[in-house]
Amino acid sequence: MVAMEQSVLCRDLNKEFGSGDMRTLALRGVDLEVHPGQMTLLVGPSGCGKTTLISIIAGLLYPTSGEVTVLGQPLNRMRNGNLIAFRGKEIGFVFQQYNLLPALTAAENAAVPLLIAGWPRAKAVEKAKSVLASVGLANRVNSFPRQLSGGQEQRVAIARALVHEPRLLVCDEPTAALDAQSGQTVMELLRKVAVQPDRAVIVVTHDNRVLKFGDRIVTMSDGRIERIEGRT
Amino acid sequence: MSWIALKMLMGDRAKFLGLIFGVTFATLLMTQQISIFVGIIKRTASQIVDVRDADIWVMDNKVRYIDEVPGLPDMDLHRVRGVRGVAWAVRLYKGQVRARLPDGNFRNLILFGLDDATLVGAPKEMLAGDLADLRRPDAVIIDKAGYEYMWPGEPWVLGRELELNDRRAVLVGVCKASAPFTTLPILYTRYSSASGFVPKERHLMTFIMAQPEEGHTSSEVCRRIEAQTELQALTRDEFFGKTVRYFLSSTGIPVNFGITIGLGFIVGAAITGQTFYLFTIENLKQFGALKAMGVSNLRLIGMILTQGLVVGLLGYGIGLGLTAAFFEATSGITHLAGLYMTFDAAIGVGAAVLVIIMLTALLSIRRVLVLEPAVVFR
Ligand SMILES: Nc1ncnc2c1ncn2[C@@H]1O[C@H](COP(=O)(O)OP(=O)(O)OP(=O)(O)O)[C@@H](O)[C@H]1O
Ligand SMILES: [Mg+2]
Numbered sequence: 314m315v316a317m318e319q320s321v322l323c324r325d326l327n328k329e330f331g332s333g334d335m336r337t338l339a340l341r342g343v344d345l346e347v348h349p350g351q352m353t354l355l356v357g358p359s360g361c362g363k364t365t366l367i368s369i370i371a372g373l374l375y376p377t378s379g380e381v382t383v384l385g386q387p388l389n390r391m392r393n394g395n396l397i398a399f400r401g402k403e404i405g406f407v408f409q410q411y412n413l414l415p416a417l418t419a420a421e422n423a424a425v426p427l428l429i430a431g432w433p434r435a436k437a438v439e440k441a442k443s444v445l446a447s448v449g450l451a452n453r454v455n456s457f458p459r460q461l462s463g464g465q466e467q468r469v470a471i472a473r474a475l476v477h478e479p480r481l482l483v484c485d486e487p488t489a490a491l492d493a494q495s496g497q498t499v500m501e502l503l504r505k506v507a508v509q510p511d512r513a514v515i516v517v518t519h520d521n522r523v524l525k526f527g528d529r530i531v532t533m534s535d536g537r538i539e540r541i542e543g544r545t
Numbered sequence: 546m547s548w549i550a551l552k553m554l555m556g557d558r559a560k561f562l563g564l565i566f567g568v569t570f571a572t573l574l575m576t577q578q579i580s581i582f583v584g585i586i587k588r589t590a591s592q593i594v595d596v597r598d599a600d601i602w603v604m605d606n607k608v609r610y611i612d613e614v615p616g617l618p619d620m621d622l623h624r625v626r627g628v629r630g631v632a633w634a635v636r637l638y639k640g641q642v643r644a645r646l647p648d649g650n651f652r653n654l655i656l657f658g659l660d661d662a663t664l665v666g667a668p669k670e671m672l673a674g675d676l677a678d679l680r681r682p683d684a685v686i687i688d689k690a691g692y693e694y695m696w697p698g699e700p701w702v703l704g705r706e707l708e709l710n711d712r713r714a715v716l717v718g719v720c721k722a723s724a725p726f727t728t729l730p731i732l733y734t735r736y737s738s739a740s741g742f743v744p745k746e747r748h749l750m751t752f753i754m755a756q757p758e759e760g761h762t763s764s765e766v767c768r769r770i771e772a773q774t775e776l777q778a779l780t781r782d783e784f785f786g787k788t789v790r791y792f793l794s795s796t797g798i799p800v801n802f803g804i805t806i807g808l809g810f811i812v813g814a815a816i817t818g819q820t821f822y823l824f825t826i827e828n829l830k831q832f833g834a835l836k837a838m839g840v841s842n843l844r845l846i847g848m849i850l851t852q853g854l855v856v857g858l859l860g861y862g863i864g865l866g867l868t869a870a871f872f873e874a875t876s877g878i879t880h881l882a883g884l885y886m887t888f889d890a891a892i893g894v895g896a897a898v899l900v901i902i903m904l905t906a907l908l909s910i911r912r913v914l915v916l917e918p919a920v921v922f923r
Contacts, residue, residue, distance in 0.1 A: 364922045373837055373919040394841065400918075401839015408921055412834040414549065416556020425549070429839050434548060485922045 320481055320513035321347035321370050326379035328365050328536075339365040340376070341536035349480070352504060352514045354527035361533045363517045364485055370515065371404050371483045372396045384480055401429050405474030405507075407484035411466045413458040419445060419469045420454040426477040437476075444472040448502050464495030471502060482507050484516045488523055500526045546840065550848035551855060553828060561856075563820045568860020568898055569867065571813020575806050575894045576868040576886060582802040584884035590788040591723035592639070592655070592731070593781060596666045599754035600763040602784045603634070603770055606777040610791035611784070612727075614639065616748025617776070624774045625753050630761035631770070635660035637752040638739045641729070644695075645708040652695055655731045656709075658739025658749070665754050668733060673701045674718025683738060685714045688722035691730020709742035724883050726792070810897055817860075818905040821853065825909035829916060836918040845913050853906035861898045865891055 328340040339362045347353050347370075355363045368374040369381055372388050381388045384403055388396065405426070413422045423441035428434065442454045448468040458466055467487060474482055484503065488496030500516075500523045507514050516527070524530060529543035555561050587594075593602070593611055603625055605615050625634045638658030645651045659666050659679070667676055668686060678684055685707075692701065705716050714734070722731045734742065740749050755778075757766040763780040770778035779787065793799050825832070832845060840848075868886050875881040 368919040368922055371837070373917075373921070397836075397839055397841050399839075400837065406834070406837055406921065408834065410830070412830055412921060414553060414556075414831055416552040417549070421552075425835070426838055428546065428549065429835070 318348070319346040320349045320384060321345065321515075322380070322382040323366075323370070324380040326366070326369060326381060327377045328362070328369065328374070329377045338536055340369075343379070343536075343538055345531065345538060347481075347513050347515060348529075349513045350508065350510045351528035352508050352516060352526060354524060354530045355515060355517045355533065356519070356524070356530060357533035357539070359519075362536045363533055366533070367483045367485060367515055367517055371406065371481070372400045401426065402477070403479050403481060405477070405479040405482040407467070407470050407474045407482070407487045407503075409486040409489050411458070411463075411470045411490075413466055413469060413473075415458050418455050418457055419450060419461065419472075422458070422469055423472040423476050425473055430477060441472065441476050444476045445469065447506055448472050462495070463491050464498055467491060467495070467499050468502060471499070471507065475507060480512050482512060482514045484514070486517055486519060488518065488520050493522065496520060496523065546844050546848055547851040549835075550851045553831065553848075554824075554852045554855065557824060557827070560820055560824045564817055564824070564856040565860045565863065567813055567816030567820060568857055568901070569864040570816065571809050571901065572861050572864020572894055572898055573867045573871075574809030574813070575897060576865060576890050577871055578802055578805045578809065579890035579893065580868070580872070580886045581884055582798070582806075583887050583890065585726070586789055586792060586798065588724055588883075589726040589792040590785045591725055592657075593785050593788060595668075595723050596754070596781070597669065598667075599635070599665050599756050600781055601631075601755040601757065601767055601770070601778055602781070603753035603755060603774075603776050603778045604751065606771075606775060608777055610788040611639070614751045616746055617750045617753065618748055619750060621774065621776060622750065622753055625755055625770055625776070625778075628766070628770050628773050630758050630766040632756045632758040633663075634753050634755035635663050635665045636736055636750045637666050637754050638736055638743070638749050639751050640743060642709050642732075642742055644714075644732075646695070647706065653729055654691070654709075655725060655727070655729050656739060656742060657731065657733045658736040658743075659733060660754075661735045661737050664735075666733075668720035668722055670721040672719045672721055674703050674716075676718065676720075678717035679733065679735060681715070681717060683713055683715050683741075684717040684734065685709075685738075686718040686720050686733040687716060688720055688731040690722075690724060690728070691732070692719050694728070694730050710744055712741045714738075714742060810901070813898075814901040814904065817856070817901055818908065821856070821905045822908050822912075824852075825849070825912055829912065830921070832913045833916050833918060833921045836913075836916060837921045842914055846910050849906050849909050849913065853902040853909075857898050857902035861895060864894075864898075 323343050323345040326340050326343040330337045330339055343366060357363055369376050370383060376389055386399060420438050420441045423445055424437035427437035427440060445451060445454050448471055450468055453465060488499055504526050529541060531541050532539045605617060608614050622634060622636055625631060640656055642654055642656045643651050644654050657666060672689055679686060701719050703716055707714050725731060757763050767778035767780055872885050
């Protein structure tokens with residue numbers, strides 16, 4: 314089974330937004346493979362389509378045309394209901410703006426994917442605490458987001474993205490809102506904790522200082538893949 | 546998920562309180578106004594309800610409501626007594642008279658003249674004095690609110706005098722009576738005394754009070770009286786309904802209360818709707834993140850409905866509590882006594898609150914449903 318060797322397989326992906334004069338071609342025939350056990354960095358100038366591409370890979374957007382197969386599932390042919398369940402089970406998300414729930418503690422926030430999956434609350438929070446410990450926040454489990462620094466918030470978000478042990482992690486500019494030191498810490502954590510033999514990690518970034526963390530660097534330009542460096 | 550929904554809701558303390566305030570305000574205003582409305586409208590017919598010892602009211606066939614009744618010739622009493630199924634029938638006078646107090650002040654009063662032999666229509670509960678004393682010459686009994694109106698701040702003194710149509714009347718008792726719509730004092734006397742207290746009219750008898758025989762229903766006997774006498778005969782409930790309908794259709798009361806109640810609904814809905822919508826908008830990013838992380842639209846709807854229902858339930862509960870407290874606090878005030886929160890008002894307002902919450906939630910749900918999960922990366 315060739316398809317199972319890659320976590321993500323994109324074939325001739327196109328994505329259009331709008332119509333008429335407002336029409337934008339965000340992706341123009343993207344072919345890409347993403348492998349498990351690696352951190353793949355997605356870089357390129359603003360507006361080149363990075364976010365659009367990972368949105369399609371993460372099952373948040375349908376492509377206009379082309380094939381996208383994630384963990385053996387043809388996402389472009391999946392019904393929305395199945396796509397939602399697929400996201401909840403298989404994909405972890407890290408956002409630029411963390412998107413933590415301000416009313417929940419760090420542990421409760423990190424437990425959200427398990428709660429979505431129907432875990433009992435006590436059990437979910439227990440598991441979330443152990444994951445928080447692995448990102449170095451064992452002593453902040455009961456803090457609220459407003460009591461945490463940006464770097465700490467992003468570490469809570471990483472714990473949340475990993476708590477349900479997804480096989481694909483997508484991160485859109487996880488260090489963009491952070492100072493250099495915190496960005497460094499976050500990338501080191503992703504490298505150390507997130508990358509696992511059976512998990513693929515995709516990180517969109519603008520930040521040249523984090524390039525050294527990637528196993529592969531995919532450079533995009535104007536809706537196309539321009540080049541791919543690193544191990545395949 | 547509903548746990549997360551509630552955490553989100555209560556996390557924003559100011560909005561949460563604002564939401565509850567909106568529902569509480571609407572509930573309080575609507576329940577209080579509906580209850581007062583119902584209470585006041587019932588007062589228009591309270592003298593009908595107070596008479597428990599006769600079920601049938603016979604009167605001129607043109608009568609529209611209890612306060613506008615012409616006299617009947619005494620002959621009619623005998624004709625009613627002759628109708629099959631009538632166990633007994635007695636006369637009753639009800640009208641307005643002017644009383645002059647020893648200090649020269651005068652007051653309008655509602656006067657009941659009760660059948661001398663049976664005292665049908667007499668007050669059921671005496672607070673001072675004895676009903677039997679009504680048989681003494683020129684004796685009158687006044688209701689509690691009436692006494693306080695006539696002699697404000699004074700203790701109950703029996704034997705005090707007032708002048709009715711230049712005739713002396715002697716107070717022999719104070720009784721309980723339902724508040725009349727006009728808030729005038731109610732005076733009870735014997736029919737024979739009433740004829741002296743009322744300026745000369747050709748016919749004094751305004752009502753004939755009758756009771757059906759065993760085995761006949763009131764309404765059946767009423768119809769028979771009407772067929773045989775061309776008088777109007779109504780059961781207690783029919784006369785009550787007729788009087789209430791008259792006040793509803795020919796006064797501004799329903800419109801005025803309707804406006805206040807409508808305002809309560811609109812203002813409550815506006816505060817709640819706007820705050821809830823703002824709350825949703827502010828949390829749109831969080832809802833988007835949940836959507837991305839695998840929460841289905843159905844569960845998001847469930848979350849928003851949970852938030853709405855909790856706000857509705859809390860606001861409604863507090864609103865009802867405040868309404869009850871209002872009526873409790875005012876029950877000692879004579880003019881407001883007898884007004885209380887009605888069950889129907891509570892149920893009706895509950896339904897109105899549910900409508901507010903549903904409309905409000907619908908706006909928010911629409912917003913969350915059209916939300917693209919991909920916005921989380923924007
Ligand atoms: N929902 C949308 N509607 C219309 N146009 C869109 C939409 N999303 C993206 N685009 C357009 O598609 C193109 C690619 O956008 P995308 O967000 O993928 O770029 P990006 O590489 O992530 O940029 P940045 O580095 O600034 O985040 C841009 O021209 C953008 O304006
Ligand atoms: Mg982007």
